[in-house]
Amino acid sequence: MIVSVGEGKAALRLVSECMAGESTMSSSDGSVVTAKETFQILMEMSKLLNTGLDETTLALCVRLCDNGANPEALAKVITELMRVKREVNGQGNSATGTSGTSR
Template identity: 80%
Template sequence: MTSTARTVVTAKETFQILMEVSKLLNTGLDETTLAICVRLCESGANPEALAKVITELQRVKREETGKGQGDGGQ
């Protein structure tokens, strides 16, 4: 196996582990969103700030979903 192929395999395995940890922690992140978060962190984004943004977006989504269900469908 070439060095490049090993790197790709290692990256895939690492991402699978990250996805499992994400599921165990009930983050609610799908594979695409988790991949975007990883890329942002690799590009220098502050992980704590990113976590706060995601948490806030999830909270807003829950509130909006709750409002839609409580209006009797009108």
């Protein structure tokens, strides 16, 4: 299924409203269901692409993009943060292993 940019932005807006728990007068039960379904599709795509994002993080990314954040810049920041986290976790494990063997 091909989605236009306008439809994508509308879907992201609906997802943002849904995740924030906001309900507007113009939004019907059908649009809330659509927003939830759209978010579930986004979550499935995220899993298929092995992004490592949980639902909360993905929802925050959607809201940031909806509020004007550059998606490419956001992706770079997340990638860098994940790299640093792996480095820190790797160093913590190796530091424990080396101190245990030196004694």
